[in-house]
Ligand SMILES: [Zn+2]
């Protein structure tokens with residue numbers, strides 16, 4: 256039987272609330288600095304095609320030291336060795352790592368964790384794309400509760416990996432146990448979804464974060480890209496002149512300025528035209544985000 260001890264998120268919340276306000280800020284600040292530092296180390300290694308966890312090149316595989324970088328498949332990793340990876344690293348560690356990797360290629364747009372696209376019965380359903388590889392994490396409410404046969408009677412998730420669109424690791428081959436820390440995080444998010452969000456660190460955000468950002472912030476901080484493959488958002492701007500019609504040359508000049516400076520048209524327009532025109536901008540996520548790979552669940556007995 257499972258002798259797993261669940262941490263009680265409720266008493267944790269009470270504990271947090273009993274702390275003096277300054278103390279929570281101090282802990283947050285410290286955690287934030289540690290997270291930034293870890294991500295900086297990750298990035299430095301990534302740029303040299305090395306793994307910051309084990310310090311070895313991505314193309315190295317040492318059987319004695321299983322590592323998450325095996326999943327990038329730059330080494331001779333075989334699907335049958337996958338269990339070694341998840342026995343050494345938990346859900347949070349594996350998913351953060353893969354998110355960080357995907358974000359190096361394209362920020363947020365490679366990670367489909369959109370709540371709107373998640374199945375109703377799912378606790379987790381996220382697809383992450385990087386180069387020719389696609390990873391999917393899938394956990395239904397039943398998996399989370401740990402109902403099932405003897406090999407799945409504990410809280411677990413499922414994982415799929417495709418290479419060049421072909422199956423490499425199948426969803427149903429593994430029931431991957433959540434760690435105590437994973438469950439603690441998931442329970443907290445589950446209990447107070449408005450207060451707590453599962454954070455994958457400064458380099459780990461996906462499309463859900465992208466769509467939750469305040470539109471004003473997007474307008475002010477977004478840089479226009481030449482290439483759609485690198486983009487996170489699409490913007491469509493409609494301009495309606497209030498008094499005088501806006502001259503074509505004027506718009507042309509703004510378009511050129513947008514190209515030269517990387518400032519989105521939408522923010523240039525609302526800045527320059529001010530009260531003279533109504534500027535409406537619709538911001539939506541790029542079309543080319545990965546589809547969430549669907550798992551067909553076996554019939555429960
Ligand atoms: Zn490694």
Ligand SMILES: [Zn+2]
Pocket residue numbers: 398403407411412413430
């Ligand atoms: Zn399952």
